[in-house]
Amino acid sequence: MSEESGGGKIWGGRFTEETDAFVKAFTASVEFDRRLARHDIEGSIAHARMLARTGILSEAERDAIVDGLEAIGGEIEQGEFPWSVELEDVHMNIEARLTARIGDAGKKLHTGRSRNDQVATDIRMFLRDAIDAILGELRRLQRGLLEQAEREADTIMPGFTHLQVAQPVTFGHHMMAWFEMLERDAGRLIDCRRRANVMPLGAAALAGTSYPIDRHYTAELLGFDRPAENSLDAVSDRDFAIEFTAASAILLMHLSRFSEELIVWSSAQFGFIELPDRFCTGSSIMPQKKNPDVPELVRGKSGRVFGHLIGLLTLMKAQPLAYNKDNQEDKEPLFDTVDTVHHCLRAFADMVPAILPRRDRMLAAARSGFSTATDLADYLVRKGLPFRDAHEVVGRAVRLGVETGRDLAELTLDELRDFSPLIDEEVYQVLTLEGSVAARDHVGGTAPGQVRAAVSRARRRLEEAG
Numbered sequence: 001m002s003e004e005s006g007g008g009k010i011w012g013g014r015f016t017e018e019t020d021a022f023v024k025a026f027t028a029s030v031e032f033d034r035r036l037a038r039h040d041i042e043g044s045i046a047h048a049r050m051l052a053r054t055g056i057l058s059e060a061e062r063d064a065i066v067d068g069l070e071a072i073g074g075e076i077e078q079g080e081f082p083w084s085v086e087l088e089d090v091h092m093n094i095e096a097r098l099t100a101r102i103g104d105a106g107k108k109l110h111t112g113r114s115r116n117d118q119v120a121t122d123i124r125m126f127l128r129d130a131i132d133a134i135l136g137e138l139r140r141l142q143r144g145l146l147e148q149a150e151r152e153a154d155t156i157m158p159g160f161t162h163l164q165v166a167q168p169v170t171f172g173h174h175m176m177a178w179f180e181m182l183e184r185d186a187g188r189l190i191d192c193r194r195r196a197n198v199m200p201l202g203a204a205a206l207a208g209t210s211y212p213i214d215r216h217y218t219a220e221l222l223g224f225d226r227p228a229e230n231s232l233d234a235v236s237d238r239d240f241a242i243e244f245t246a247a248s249a250i251l252l253m254h255l256s257r258f259s260e261e262l263i264v265w266s267s268a269q270f271g272f273i274e275l276p277d278r279f280c281t282g283s284s285i286m287p288q289k290k291n292p293d294v295p296e297l298v299r300g301k302s303g304r305v306f307g308h309l310i311g312l313l314t315l316m317k318a319q320p321l322a323y324n325k326d327n328q329e330d331k332e333p334l335f336d337t338v339d340t341v342h343h344c345l346r347a348f349a350d351m352v353p354a355i356l357p358r359r360d361r362m363l364a365a366a367r368s369g370f371s372t373a374t375d376l377a378d379y380l381v382r383k384g385l386p387f388r389d390a391h392e393v394v395g396r397a398v399r400l401g402v403e404t405g406r407d408l409a410e411l412t413l414d415e416l417r418d419f420s421p422l423i424d425e426e427v428y429q430v431l432t433l434e435g436s437v438a439a440r441d442h443v444g445g446t447a448p449g450q451v452r453a454a455v456s457r458a459r460r461r462l463e464e465a466g
């Protein structure tokens with residue numbers, strides 16, 4: 001570290017004194033950005049190949065660089081790489097190590113490049129892979145929902161509005177609602193990946209470079225759709241990270257709703273489902289407890305991702321062009337968002353197919369909640385009564401049911417006819433739960449046949465999405 005000015009730093013040339021020890025630690029990012037090492041090496045290898053192809057480096061230099069970087073990749077994987085906070089970040093750690101291993105050719109790698117375009121490229125490559133992995137878990141969760149939906153297409157449960165029993169639906173239909181939410185989440189992630197997959201490399205520090213580089217070639221080697229159009233924009237904006245975090249925040253908002261329902265449903269009072277023991281924990285003091293920890297944690301973890309979204313927006317807000325050190329702060333929230341979304345989806349993908357619906361409990365709840373009241377009103381409308389009058393008639397019938405502790409289907413025909421002489425024997429067909437769900441027989445409705453059709457359309461969509 002000692003023989004060069006500026007403490008042997010890669011940028012030490014113009015400095016006359018050592019960086020303050022605390023400032024060194026304060027400005028260093030290697031503790032967290034080393035997570036980008038694999039992508040940093042991949043990017044550097046492509047950059048070196050491009051430099052040789054355009055005659056900026058010799059082929060021998062390129063070969064030495066590529067071999068050296070590959071060996072360093074191996075060291076990192078084996079946990080043998082000598083990470084140094086002195087060297088500030090992942091980029092300078094790897095570059096210094098390269099020069100230590102291969103000598104002067106290593107110092108040529110950074111030709112026509114800056115850490116500004118390098119880091120922007122690394123993060124985009126990292127995010128691309130992260131989105132692919134997240135989509136893998138999201139699709140697995142969706143397949144689990146389809147499995148449940150198909151198996152429980154006939155299972156009747158109360159549907160709720162205001163958390164009050166509203167109308168009967170099927171458990172399969174409810175599963176498909178979650179499926180649709182996730183389908184839109186997948187669309188947002190795919191969209192975000194497309195916009196992120198543009199290459200900053202070549203923008204150099206901010207203005208481009210005076211070397212005769214071939215950005216299309218590097219982009220092709222790295223699997224980017226194209227080089228970024230504007231060098232200032234390429235090194236400075238982190239909107240792709242914000243977009244990803246926004247899509248993740250929405251996804252976790254969905255998972256938190258999903259969690260909330262699982263928590264409520266698995267309570268003794270509802271008892272609609274049984275969560276497998278392996279996704280729950282017990283209490284150290286209350287022996288009877290079985291706590292739905294996984295959904296509770298997922299519900300809670302949504303908060304940190306919402307926080308990261310605001311954090312990243314605030315980080316980017318009002319930054320002048322082009323790169324500013326502020327942007328070093330993009331990584332921790334981004335990494336944590338990636339890990340959180342990935343882990344939550346993984347836990348749900350494992351858990352959802354194993355949820356045990358308690359059909360008897362759901363049926364009983366639908367039965368006792370006057371959930372076919374709308375069906376009775378619709379019946380009266382079909383007999384010629386205006387809907388508002390029908391609403392009033394059924395309301396009175398419900399009141400009698402409440403007062404005498406009976407469901408509508410348990411009222412006698414005479415009792416019902418007291419409310420409206422239009423009612424006859426056939427009324428009991430519409431008062432059944434099965435009749436009620438079967439009647440909602442259109443695209444998007446809860447009839448079991450429609451749920452099965454929705455499942456097969458969804459399967460096809462998933463297959464097409466790959």
Ligand code: ARG
Pocket residue numbers: 029033089115116119325327328329
């Ligand atoms: N560690 C930096 C970051 O994460 C890399 C880019 C630094 N560039 C610079 N000119 N200081 O943003």
